[in-house]
Amino acid sequence: MSAPLLELRRLTKSFGGARALRGVDFDLRAGEVHALLGENGAGKSTLIRIITGAHRPDGGTVAVDGRPAGPLDPRGAHQLGIACIYQQPALFPDLSIAENLALRLETGGSLRRVDWPARHRRATALLERVGARLDPHREVRDLSMPEQQLVEIACALGAGARIVVMDEPTAALTQAEQTRLHGVVRELRAQGTGVIYITHRLEEIFVLADRVTVLRDGESVGTRPAADLTEPELIRLMVGREVAQPYPPAERPPGGAVLRLRRLGRRDSGVHDVSLDLHAGEILGLAGLVGAGRTELARILFGLTPADAGTIELLGRTVRPRSPREAVEMGLAYVPEDRRRHGVILDLPLAHNASLASHRRLFPGGWLRPAAERRFTEDFIRDLGIRGGGPFAPAGSLSGGNQQKVALARWLATGPRVLILDEPTQGVDIGAKAEIHRLVRRLAGEGLAVLLISSDLPEVIGMSDRIGVMRGGTLTAVLPRDATPDTVMAAALGRATEAAR
Amino acid sequence: MKAWPRELSVGLALAALLGALAVFAPGFFAGPPLLSLAAREAPVLLVACGAAMVIVCRQIDISSGSQFAVVSVAAGLLAAEGWPPAAVAAAALVLGTTLGALNGLLVAGLGLPSIVVTLATMVTWREGLRWWRQGAFVNLPDGLQWLGLDQTAGQWTLIAAALGLFTLLAIASRHLAAGRHLYAVGSDAEAARLAGIRPAAVTFGAFTLAGALTALAALMNVIQSPQVDPKSGTGLELKAIAAVVVGGVAIAGGRGRLAGVLLGLLLLATVAPALTHLRIEAHWEKAIQGAIILLAVAAERARGRPA
Numbered sequence: 170m171s172a173p174l175l176e177l178r179r180l181t182k183s184f185g186g187a188r189a190l191r192g193v194d195f196d197l198r199a200g201e202v203h204a205l206l207g208e209n210g211a212g213k214s215t216l217i218r219i220i221t222g223a224h225r226p227d228g229g230t231v232a233v234d235g236r237p238a239g240p241l242d243p244r245g246a247h248q249l250g251i252a253c254i255y256q257q258p259a260l261f262p263d264l265s266i267a268e269n270l271a272l273r274l275e276t277g278g279s280l281r282r283v284d285w286p287a288r289h290r291r292a293t294a295l296l297e298r299v300g301a302r303l304d305p306h307r308e309v310r311d312l313s314m315p316e317q318q319l320v321e322i323a324c325a326l327g328a329g330a331r332i333v334v335m336d337e338p339t340a341a342l343t344q345a346e347q348t349r350l351h352g353v354v355r356e357l358r359a360q361g362t363g364v365i366y367i368t369h370r371l372e373e374i375f376v377l378a379d380r381v382t383v384l385r386d387g388e389s390v391g392t393r394p395a396a397d398l399t400e401p402e403l404i405r406l407m408v409g410r411e412v413a414q415p416y417p418p419a420e421r422p423p424g425g426a427v428l429r430l431r432r433l434g435r436r437d438s439g440v441h442d443v444s445l446d447l448h449a450g451e452i453l454g455l456a457g458l459v460g461a462g463r464t465e466l467a468r469i470l471f472g473l474t475p476a477d478a479g480t481i482e483l484l485g486r487t488v489r490p491r492s493p494r495e496a497v498e499m500g501l502a503y504v505p506e507d508r509r510r511h512g513v514i515l516d517l518p519l520a521h522n523a524s525l526a527s528h529r530r531l532f533p534g535g536w537l538r539p540a541a542e543r544r545f546t547e548d549f550i551r552d553l554g555i556r557g558g559g560p561f562a563p564a565g566s567l568s569g570g571n572q573q574k575v576a577l578a579r580w581l582a583t584g585p586r587v588l589i590l591d592e593p594t595q596g597v598d599i600g601a602k603a604e605i606h607r608l609v610r611r612l613a614g615e616g617l618a619v620l621l622i623s624s625d626l627p628e629v630i631g632m633s634d635r636i637g638v639m640r641g642g643t644l645t646a647v648l649p650r651d652a653t654p655d656t657v658m659a660a661a662l663g664r665a666t667e668a669a670r
Numbered sequence: 671m672k673a674w675p676r677e678l679s680v681g682l683a684l685a686a687l688l689g690a691l692a693v694f695a696p697g698f699f700a701g702p703p704l705l706s707l708a709a710r711e712a713p714v715l716l717v718a719c720g721a722a723m724v725i726v727c728r729q730i731d732i733s734s735g736s737q738f739a740v741v742s743v744a745a746g747l748l749a750a751e752g753w754p755p756a757a758v759a760a761a762a763l764v765l766g767t768t769l770g771a772l773n774g775l776l777v778a779g780l781g782l783p784s785i786v787v788t789l790a791t792m793v794t795w796r797e798g799l800r801w802w803r804q805g806a807f808v809n810l811p812d813g814l815q816w817l818g819l820d821q822t823a824g825q826w827t828l829i830a831a832a833l834g835l836f837t838l839l840a841i842a843s844r845h846l847a848a849g850r851h852l853y854a855v856g857s858d859a860e861a862a863r864l865a866g867i868r869p870a871a872v873t874f875g876a877f878t879l880a881g882a883l884t885a886l887a888a889l890m891n892v893i894q895s896p897q898v899d900p901k902s903g904t905g906l907e908l909k910a911i912a913a914v915v916v917g918g919v920a921i922a923g924g925r926g927r928l929a930g931v932l933l934g935l936l937l938l939a940t941v942a943p944a945l946t947h948l949r950i951e952a953h954w955e956k957a958i959q960g961a962i963i964l965l966a967v968a969a970e971r972a973r974g975r976p977a
Contacts, residue, residue, distance in 0.1 A: 473864075497866035511861040514854055516924045525854055526865040528847035537845045579865065 172235025174199045174363040175220070175251075175332050180229035182215050184596075189215040191387040192229065197332060197363040202354060204374045204395065205367045207384035208407055208658070210595075210624060213367055216384065217334055220365070221253045222246035233332075252325035253334040258317035260309045266320055267292040267305035274327045295323040299353050315346040322353060333357060334365045339373060340460060351377055369458050371400055371662055385409050400664060401655075408626060408654035416631030417610035423451035423634060427618040428587050430470075433479035438465040439642040441478065447587065452609065452619040454633030456626070457661050462642035463622045464506055467589045470620075471503040472496040484586065497526055502580035504573070506591040506622075512576040515565030519555070520546040522564045522575050527582040549578040554604055570594075570601020577608065588612065591622045606632060626654045676918030677930040679969060683962075684937045687944060695947035702822075703943070709825040709894060711939045712832035713738075713887035715932065718910040718917075719839050720770075720880030722931045725914055727876040728856040728923025729777060729784040734884045734910060736795035737769045738903030741888035743799060746808035746898035755814065762885045769795070770881015774874035784877075792907070799900055808898040815896055828890050835886070840928040852876060856923030912959065913938055916966040938962065 175197040182190040190212045197203050207213050218224040219231070222241035231238050233249045241249070260269050270292045271283075292305035301319040309317060318338055325333050335354070339347045354377060357364055366378060374381055378395040383406040390406050426446045434441035440462045447453050455463045468474045470481065472490030481488050483499055490496035496503070505511050513522045520542050524531050531545060532538060546560035553574045557567040564575055573593055580588060590609065594602040609632065613619050623629040629636060630652060638646040638660040646660040691698040698704070717734050724731045745762040749755070769791070776787040816824025843849035851872045854862040859869040892898055917934030919926025941962070942955045 471864075492868070493864055494866045494868055503864065505864055511858065511864050514857045514861045514924075516857040517853065521850060521853070525850070525862070525867070528850065532847065535847050537847060537850065583866075 171199075172232075173197060174234065176232040176235070177216075177220075178230045178232075180216070180219060180231075181227045182219065182224060183227055189387050190219075190226070193384065193387070193389045195382055195389065195392070197365055199331070199363050200358050200361045201379040202358055202364045202366050202377050204378035204381045205365055205384065206374070206381060206403065206407060208624070208626060211384040211407075212387040213384055214336075215387075217253065217336060217365070217367070220246070220332075220334060221251060247328065250329055250331040251334070252328060252330035252332070253336065254318060254321045254325065254338055256337040256340050258314070258321045260317055260320060262310035263308065265306050265308055266296070266303060266312075269309055269320060270295060270305075270324055270327060273324050291327070292323075295327045296320070298326055298356075299323045300349070300356070315342050315350065318350065319353065322357075326357075330362070332363050332365070334367075336367045337369065338366075339368060339370060347373075369662060371403060371664065374398075374403070375400075383407055404655055404658050404662070404664065408658050416628075417607050419452075419610070419634055420614040421450060424449035424616065427484060428470075428620075429480075429482040431480045431482070433466075433469065433476050433481060434642075435465070435469050435474055435477050438462070438469065438474055440465045440469060441642050443479070443639075443644050445637060445644060445647075447618045447620060449586075449616050449618050450613050451634045452613050452621055452632055454629035454636040455620060455622045455639060456624075456629045456636055456657050457639035459624065461639040461661065463639050464591055465642070466639070467503060467505075467591050467620070467622060470496070470587075470589060471501055497583055497585075500584070500586035501589065502526075502583055502585035502587065503589045504576045504580060504591060504593060506595070513564040513572050513579075516563060518561040519550070519558060519564055519567075519575055520560040523549060523578045523582060526579050527584075530584065531582065545582070549581070553578055553608060568601070570597040570605065573597060573601070573605060574608070577605075581612070585617065587618045587620065589620045589622070592624065593621070594623070594625065594628060602628075626657060630654060630657060676970065677927060677933060680917055680930055680933040680937060680966070684933055684940070687937065687940055691940075691944055691947060695944070698943060698947040705822065705825050705829075707939065707943060709828050711935060712828045713890040714906065714909055714913070714939070715832050715836055715935055716883045716887040716890070717906055718913040718931050718935050719836060719928055720883035721907070721910040722914045722917070722919050722926065722928055723843070723852060723876045724784075724880050725911070725919050725921060726856045726923060726926060727852050727873055728859070729873060729876065730911070731773060731784065731788045731877060731880050732907045732911070733769075733773060733788040733792035733795065734880065735903040735906035735908075736792045736799070737766060737881060737884045738888045738891070738906050739900060740769065740795045740799055741766045741885045742892050742898050742902050743803060743808060743900050745889060745892050746810055749810055749814055749892075750808060752811070755817065759889055762889050763882060766885020766888065767878055767882040770884065771874070771878040773881065774877030777877060778870040778873035796904075803900045805900055807900065810892070810896055810898065815893060817893055824893070828894070832890065836928065836932060843928055848872070848875065853924055856925075858924070909938070912963050916962055918966070918970070920970060921967070934966070 173196040177193060177195040180190050180193045193212065193216060195216065205213055215224060219226050222243040222245055225240045231241060238249060261272070267289050271288050289305050296303050296305065299319045299322045301316065301323065303316060309320065312320065338350060342350065354364055354366070368374065374395055380392055381395050381398060382392040383390045385407065390409065425448060427449050428447040430443050430445045433443045443466055457463050469476045472492045472495050475489065475491045488499050490499060490501065523546055524542055528537070543560050550560065555571050555574050557571050564572055567575065594605055597605065609619060609621065621629065621632055634650050636648040636652050636657060637644050638648065638657060640661060640663050648656060648660065717738065720734065721731060741762050744765055745758050748758045748761055773788055773791055776782050777784045819827060843852070851862065851867050854865065854867055855869045855872045863869055891902060913935035914931050915921060916937060917926065917930030919930060938959055941958050945952055945955055
C-alpha cells in the first residue's frame with residue numbers, strides 16, 4: 170500500500186499553559202474526503218494551522234508522501250501542495266478574480282510584463298474546473314460568499330494543491346449552494362486530491378466523508394470509516410464522558426424575572442425570535458456553536474447593535490438600549506469575548522480600568538480622588554483574588570485570568586442587575602477558571618442575573634441553572650440543569666434527542 | 671509603574687542644557703531677554719496643551735496655527751472697532767471654540783480621519799484669511815498692549831496666566847472623569863465604548879477644548895505687540911506637536927502627561943537662544959530641534975512601546 174498523502178504522528182502543541190494538542194495522529198489518503206470533527210476548542214484549528222504551516226508543533230512529525238517534511242512554514246506548505254479554504258475567503262476584494270488568482274499563482278519579479286490575455290485564459294480554465302461560470306474580470310467584492318469560495322478552490326487547484334483543507338466551508342451557505350460545493354469536493358476527490366473537511370453539520374459527513382476523525386480536548390478519540398458510524402455515536406465521540414469537575418452549587422433558588430426577551434432580533438446580525446426569561450440569582454448558560462448568534466444576542470442586549478425586532482423588558486420596564494452607555498445606566502453589564510482586545514484597556518492601570526464604568530457612582534461630583542480609588546481597587550483586588558500587580562500596575566501586565574477578574578470588577582462596581590459573560594474562561598488557566606466560577610456563582614447568590622455564554626460544555630452544564638441552546642440565530646432549546654453533554658451538543662447541532670424534546 | 675518616567679528624561683536633558691548654559695554662557699540667564707522668551711512661549715504652551723489632549727485621544731490637529739491667525743485678526747479688528755477688552759476676549763473665545771468644535775464635528779461626528787479634516791481646515795482658514803485681509807496688518811488701539819501695564823508686569827502676568835491655566839489643565843486631566851475618558855478612548859476606543867463611554871463625545875470635546883485654548887493663546891499673543899500680523903501662528907501647530915511628542919506623549923494615543931509637555935516645550939524653546947549664547951551658528955536650530963524630536967520618539971520605541 171502506498172504511503173498516505175499526509176501523515177501526522179504524535180503532534181503536540183501548547184499555548185502558554187494550555188495544551189491544545191496532546192499527541193494527535195492523523196492521516197490523509199489521496200482521493201479521500203477525511204472529515205475532522207470536534208467541539209469548539211477541541212484542537213481542530215490548531216491542527217489545521219500546523220498543516221498549513223501557520224503554527225509550528227512543539228513535538229511530533231509531519232510527513233508528506235511518506236517523506237518527513239520538517240516543521241512547515243506557510244511557504245513550505247504551499248510548495249508541498251497544501252492549500253486551505255477558510256470559511257471567510259481571504260481574497261483581495263478590490264481586485265478582479267483573474268488578478269487574485271495571478272497574485273497567488275504567478276511567479277517572477279515585480280517589474281515583469283503582465284500577459285493579461287494569458288492571465289484571463291488561465292483564470293477561465295481554472296474556474297471551469299470548479300464548475301464556476303464567472304467572468305474573471307469581475308471584482309471579488311461583487312461576488313457572493315460561495316462564489317468567492319469557488320475562486321479560492323480554483324486558486325488551490327491552480328497551485329497544484331493535492332491536499333486541500335476546508336474549514337467549515339458550508340457554514341454560511343444555503344442548501345443549494347452546499348449541494349453544489351459538495352459536487353466540487355467530489356470532483357476534487359475523483360481527481361486524486363485529498364480533502365480534509367471540517368464541519369459542524371453532521372449530515373454532511375454522511376453524504377461526503379470517507380473517513381472521520383474526532384478530536385476531543387486536544388486528543389484524537391479515533392478515526393473511523395464514515396459508513397460505520399451513526400449520528401448518536403458521532404455525538405458521543407465528540408463530547409465524551411462528562412469530566413467530573415466540581416462546580417460550585419447554587420445557594421438558593423432563583424427569584425423573579427429580571428430580564429424578559431420576547432421575539433428579540435436584529436436582521437443584519439442574524440438573530441431572530443429570541444424569547445427568554447432570566448431570573449434574579451439565576452445563571453442561564455447559553456450554549457451553541459461558534460456563529461450560532463450568542464455573541465450577537467449579547468451585543469443586542471448591551472446596545473452595541475440595537476435590536477430591530479421584539480422587546481426587552483428589564484425589571485418590568487420595556488427598554489431598548491441603543492448604546493453601551495444606555496445599557497450601563499439601565500443596569501446591564503457585559504464582559505466581552507475578546508478580553509485581550511476590549512475587555513480591559515491594557516495600557517491603563519488596574520485602578521483606572523476598574524473604575525472606568527462607574528465614575529459617577531464612585532466619585533460623586535465627578536472629582537476623582539486617588540486615595541478613594543486606591544482603596545476601592547485594593548478592596549476588589551483582595552475580594553476577587555487578583556494576583557500579579559497592585560492598583561497601579563498596567564492591566565496588560567496581568568495574566569488572562571486576572572485580567573478577566575479586573576473586567577468583572579469594573580462591572581461589579583456599576584452595581585448591575587444583569588451580568589452578561591461571553592466566554593469568561595476562554596484561554597484562562599485551570600486555577601483561575603475555578604476562581605471565576607466560584608465568583609460568578611457567588612454573584613448569582615447575591616441576586617445578580619447572569620447570562621453565561623460558553624462554548625465549554627462541562628462549564629456551561631456545571632455552572633448553569635438552566636441551559637439555553639442557540640442555533641442559527643435563535644434559541645432552539647432550554648434544557649434543565651441536569652442536561653447531559655450529549656443532549657446539549659445534539660441541540661446545538663440541530664439533532665433532536667428525546668431529552669431535548 | 672516604577673518604570674523610568676519619560677518626563678524625567680526630558681527634564682534631565684533640559685537640566686543638562688541649562689547647566690551647560692550656566693557654565694559657558696551665563697548671559698542666557700539675564701533678566702529681560704529671558705522674560706521676553708518666556709512671554710513669547712507662553713501662548714505656545716496653551717496650544718501645546720490642546721494638542722496634547724487631542725493626541726492623547728489618538729487624533730491630531732494641524733489646524734491650530736491657522737485657528738490662531740483667524741482668532742488673532744478677528745480680535746484685533748474688534749479691538750480696533752473699540753470693543754472693550756473683555757468683550758474682545760469673550761468673542762475670541764467663542765470663535766476659537768467654534769473652530770475647534772467644527773474640527774470635532776467632522777472627526778467625531780462624521781468619522782473622518784483627523785489628519786485630513788484638520789489639513790483641510792488649516793488650509794481653508796489660512797487662505798480665507800489671506801483672501802479677506804490681503805495680508806493687511808491690524809493696528810491695535812493704544813492701551814491694549816500689555817493691557818495697559820508696563821512691559822515687565824505684562825510679561826509676568828502672561829506667564830503667570832499661562833502657567834496657572836496649565837496647572838488647572840494638568841490637574842483636570844488627572845482628576846476629572848473626562849480626563850480619564852480621554853486616556854481610555856485614546857488607548858482603546860472600542861473598549862472604552864464597551865465601558866459605557868461615548869468615544870465620539872470625548873473626541874469632540876478634545877478638539878473643542880483645543881480650539882478654546884488656541885483662542886486664549888491668540889489673545890495672549892495679540893496683547894504683546896501693537897499690531898496683529900495676519901501671518902501669525904504659521905508653523906505653530908508643528909511647534910506644539912513637537913513639544914507634545916518630546917514631552918513623552920505617545921503619538922499613538924493613551925499615554926503621556928501635560929507635565930512632560932511643559933518640559934518638552936521648554937527644551938525646544940531653549941535651543942535657539944542657547945545657540946546664540948554658545949556662539950553656534952543659528953541655522954543649526956531646526957536641525958537640533960529635529961534631532962531632539964527623533965531622539966524622543968526613538969527613546970519611546972526603545973522602551974518597547976510604539977511611539
